[in-house]
Amino acid sequence: MNVLMLHNYYQQRGGEDASAEQDVALLRSHGHAVHFHPVHNDEIKDYSQYEKGALWFAPTWSRRSYRDVKSLIRGHKPDVVHVQNFFPLLSPSVLYACREAGVPVVQTLRNYRLLAPCALLMRENRVCERCIDGGLWNSIRYRCYHGSALQTASIATMIATHRWLGTWDSMVDRYVALTEFSKNVFMRGGLFESRIVVRPNFLMHDPGTGYERRSGAVFVGRLSPEKGVVCLLEAWRALSEIPLTIIGDGPLAVWCADSVRVHSMRQVKLAGAKPSAETFEAIKRALFLVSPSVCYETFGRTIIEAFATGTPVLVSDIGAGASLVSDSVTGLHFEAGNAADLAKKAREMVSDPDRLGTWGEAARREYPEKYTSEVAYGSLMRVYGDVTGGGRSSSPPGLRG
Known part of the structure; x- marks a missing residue:
């Protein structure tokens, strides 16, 4: 199959980027021709003042991206175009192309960008659904994107x-949730609902189970x-008996260091x-993640990394994470932010070490059933086969309600 893959990278690399690259690698490993067309927000730094001013309109329609994708389609003649992220430089114009x-x-x-300017559905460090239930004007009122109305x-x-x-x-x-x-x-x-299929993220390679002594x-x-992470460190102030390793970087890194000190x-x-290799080693040595x-979250990649190593997970009780971890089966839920x-x-x-071991074994059993590259490849081929073989859905255009 010939696939054109489109992806807009943000300035800070994240899980979305890694997942898009994994889909490309997965398809190529099975012999498919994939033309990967990435654009990167870093190019905005080199824009002229006029070009930066025109960025206000770019998320709605990019003439350049529309022309680029039309040209790519003419040149590569793909069977299907897979859009990973179009915000902000690609824009929905690529769909029209x-x-x-x-x-x-x-x-x-x-992410939830089709529903709200804040793709996390979050305001003041809490879940916010006002754009869904009350209208998009709420996002402007609260300056939800970069603090700018x-x-x-x-x-x-x-x-x-x-x-x-x-x-x-x-x-x-088809949308892939x-x-x-x-x-x-x-x-x-x-x-x-008829336009959405569920296909989770996956791991390209099995990292193997964790160590007996954790x-x-x-x-x-x-x-x-x-x-x-604020809730995490607040909780660990009362957990002197349980060592905690924090792997990662980000805007709260200095705050975390100050809080620990x-x-x-x-x-x-x-x-x-x-x-990645050192991260997996740390997960394999831990009692739980x-x-x-x-x-x-739309997913929780670290959760399936833990499952693959037979490591149970302690997860907040909201979002996709809670749906991935079965309470008292592959880990435990706690009240988010508490x-x-x-x-x-x-x-x-x-x-209870024996119970914890049982949860880890259950987590490991879920990995080959749901999150391997083989499972992911089969599900992706079914999606592609559906849209290339059956044509467009007969569902009427427009949003419900």
Whole structure:
């Protein structure tokens, strides 16, 4: 199969980028011709003042991206175009270029940008659904994107315009949600259920199970407010008996270091960002992984990394993470943002080693069933086969409600 893959990189690399690259590698490893067309937000730094001013309109429609994708389709003649992320430089204009060329489109829903300017559905470090339930004007009122009403209005205009045009339904053949949880959020936001399939992220290679002798807990992720690191360290002030290794970097790195020092948390090790191999080693040596996000994650890559190594997970009770971890089966849930409950559940995790081992075994069993490259390849081929063999869905254009 001939695939054109489109992806817009942000200035700070994240899980979306790694997942998009994995899909490219997966397809190529099975002999498919993949033309990967990335654009990167770093190029904005070199824009003229006029070009930066024109960026206000770019999220809604990029003439350059429209022309580029039309040219790519003419040159590569893809069977399907797979859009990983179009914000902000590619824009929904690429969907129209594909429709004009008669090429079916698959789009992965890696964040909630189709529903709200804040792709995390988060405000003041809490889940916020006002754009879904009360209208996009709420995002402008609260300056939800970079603290700017003007920038927020740019994205709200993109969302509202393409809702009005029916773009999300008439220009995309299949959406790929990463979990049932995120699928349900998008359905509440107006996407048709018949257009959405669930296909989780995956690991390209099996890292192998963890060690028999383990100790402590591990956190892996970006050190940022939405990942729950403030709650994490608040909880660990009361957990001197459980060592914690924190792997990652981000805007709260300095705050984390100060908090560990001020509160004399000698049981907490700030390891910084680590290569994948070292990260897996840390997970394999830990009794459990902590995933304390306070936002609606669309997935939780570190959770399946833990599952693959037979490591149970202590996860906040909201978003995709909670849907990935079965409470008292592959780990435990705690109340999101509640440091006292996190500390209580962490003690419960380590209180019964035999039970913890049983949870780890259950987690490992889920990995080959759901998160291997073989499973991911089969599910992706089914999606591509559906849109290339059956044509466009007969669902009417436009958003519900």
